[in-house]
Amino acid sequence: MRRSKINIPAMIFLIIGAIFILFPLYMAIMVSLKNPQELGQSILGWPSKIFWSNFPNAMAATHYWQAFTNSFIITACAVILTILTNSMVAYAIARNMHKRFFRYIYFYFFAAMFVPFPIIMLPLVRQMSHIGLANQWGLIILYVVYGISFNVFVYVGYLRSIPMELEEAALVDGASRWRIFWQIIFPLLAPINATIGIITAIWAWNDFLLPLVMLGDPGQFTLPLQQYALQGQYSTNYSEAFASYLMALLPMLLIYVIAQKWIINGVTKGAIK
Amino acid sequence: MKSLKRVTSTMMTLSLLVPTMLSTYHVASANSVTITLLQNKPEVVNEWNTLIKNFEKSHPGITVKQVNPPNIDLALQADVAKGQVPDLVAMGDDATYISMAKHGIFTSWQGRKELKLVAPAYVKMLENSVGNPTPYALPYTINAVPVLYNVTLMKKYHVAIPKTWNQLIADAQKIKKAGGTAFYNGWKDSWTLAVPWNALTTNNEPANFQHLLVTGKASFIKSDKVAASDMITLAKYGQANEFGTDYNDANSGFANGKGVFYLQGTWVLPVLRADNPKVKIGSFVFPATNNPKKTKMVSGVDSLLAVTNSGDTAKEQAAQTFVDFLLSKTNGGNYANIAGAFSTVRGVKAKDPAIAGLQTYIDAGRVIDFDDHYYPAAMAAGNQYESSLQGSLSTQQSVTSILKSLDTMYQSAIAHQ
């Protein structure tokens, strides 16, 4: 069979593509490992002497651990709360799609997916400030709430494939819907919870616009926002700037390397449901 | 100067976080007052912290918390919505200040002793930009738009300090012929275009132009032909990649001898010295006309001090006490020196030799405010008009087309003001 042979044009295409993907990261690493003098002579070459101190310098300058902690708290809370609340709403909707009320809620969430953020953004800043939530806690609420549209869509698709018999048996035994959901259905949702968790985590960790408009206190800045806020501080100390960029990318990259298969499967499931 | 606010978006310092940390260490005494200071210059966060520390030592009842947000407009809007405005604001004379002053956010300094401590010409300037003869703010530091030059390169190319526009361009030609770059421009960041633009417009347009701007009757095509054509000339003598070089790269390029002249305000001096501690910089007044006797230096309020109407007398008084402290000759002078600005405090002279020569213009009152302080908010804020200039110049458009774009923008801004 011809198909069992190695496809040479595909290989060549992939190698060129991979170089294109990896080149900016290679450059970022090279820049971050040089001292400014050497950088002036050669950007892409291997450093003659590795200049590690760019990393601790950038860490101190950008208050890395503080921003990291902020990003981590926001992302972790957003993921946990999203999974708990959104799956629950989706369950109630999925089991009642025949009732008009729940069907309308479903369409309401779906339609909201097409509302662009800019129209919410301008009044939102005032509304959140007014109730004292223009901070990281408010941000967590927004991630949980804004994710609903897409997440409910994914959850409902999956929930409808879970047979009702299980629940009905439990119902006959006198269990409440609340208990049925948490004890029987929620554990069954594990694969899709993972999907939603991964998508939410990538979104909340990397998001820039929402923290930009919501966070006023520099002590609460997330990693991307910190990169933006401190742009001018490096002036032209690009080595330090790149050390800081790499450290901002690193946590997600590490998780990707460890959980790559999961992430890809999760995203696939989320999008084709 | 509005530009400084824009610098905010590109220039930030690490010490943003220091004030919050300081305030947590502070133990509040029984009848202490905490006031919030909102200031818009990231490059001087450390200097403000020093001032605050000294102030708190001599005034144990008052604690000052510094806030330096990345986007001051957004921060203030959020604060107004919260009903929690900062007690003291140190910012530029920009569209946000003007709009807040117009809406009665600030208290008036009318009849107070502080008003007599600062240069009256600049008090007047602030009143003019708000369009109301009430001093809602005190000028604290002022900046100036000279031409900065690299002393070593001036000698290398054998050019003398130009006094007229023609001399400046003749110098530029000479430098270009010798293979050098006359102007090192950081025009990828559009706001940097405001610097030469304001020097050229204010010196070459009808005297009542700023008044016309405010009343909505100004016409760029009628008044700014000279300025537009001079901008085209400047672009010709800039480096090849002038629209691809940003403010930071331009600072570093100029500081490292890549160009002879640098069209930037005095505020850039601390940055240039950080980029290259060995660079020798001089300055002369931007020769915007061919009549050196007539040429005025563009100079505006770099930082103003305004106390907000919080309704809390204790806080307002504490803020005023802090202002009194800031207006001492020592504090005013030191702060101005670090910020690369001139102090408005009476009797304080610029210490920095690179700009000391400009002081005579300020003392003699041969200064004129930035035109863009009088542009309508929708045109001045968010780099609007500079972007238009950047767009026109980078695509080599004609004088008429440059000015027509500005007029269109001006008319539209007036319409939904």
Next chain:
Amino acid sequence: MKLLRRYTMYLLMTVPIVALFFYFHTLPALTGMYYSFTNWSGFGSIQWVGLKNFIGLFQDPQVMHSYLFTLEFAAVTTILVNVISLLIALALNAKIFLSKTFKAIFFMPYVLGTLVVSYIFNYLFSNVIPTIATQFHWTALTQNLLGTQYAWLGIVIVACWQGAAFNTILYLAGLQTIPEDVYEAAMIDGASAWRRFWGVTFPLIAPFFTINMVLAAKTYLQVFDQIVALTNGGPGNLTQSVSFLIYTNGFSGGELAYQSANAVVFLLLLLIVALVQLRFLQRREVQL
């Protein structure tokens, strides 16, 4: 009784969340729509001005240009991202060495933050490429691309570099649903690779094509992060996207109401684009 209890529990599970959703999502959107009919600047008094802002928008060259740019950018990027990711997916699905490594490389950009990636590319465009071009005397490339009238290309490149990952994942998932025997049948018929693709592969992954086109168009119409980090809207207003314009002018310059009106128009545009796409693309889908 039991029936009622069952229904109550469902309501308790949904209503609070729906209320929160309304309060944090729909209410601000409605407030924004209200602002669009006023002259509010963010400070001071508020007055009803009817359609004045909307009329102003359509006469404002800056606003019109931002729509033009956004639509062009979104169209070019959506198409490019889909073509590129489909090619990558086809190649990954072919018989190749190191298939896992290649997958890992091509999907990686998906987890990286757009803002930081754009900062890295900014340096590439402003320093690396001009330096290399000067060394080799490639005059055309000695200028920073982001400072020229082709700045939009830079944004497209960054968007593709990052955006292709997600779409590739979906296309690959789609390709893997195609049973081997479908190909074998086509090969026995003697169909060329080109005909096999258009006759067999593409119709079968059409649903994925639809999802990808709709999602990509929605993402790229709202482009913001790349613009902030790469061009800040310049040179001139050449690369000001609608989102960028609403952010910069809405929060400063007293245009809160005016830019709210802009946001309402933007909402309508997104709805129209989504509807047109769904109608047009779904008609072509074939189910296996």
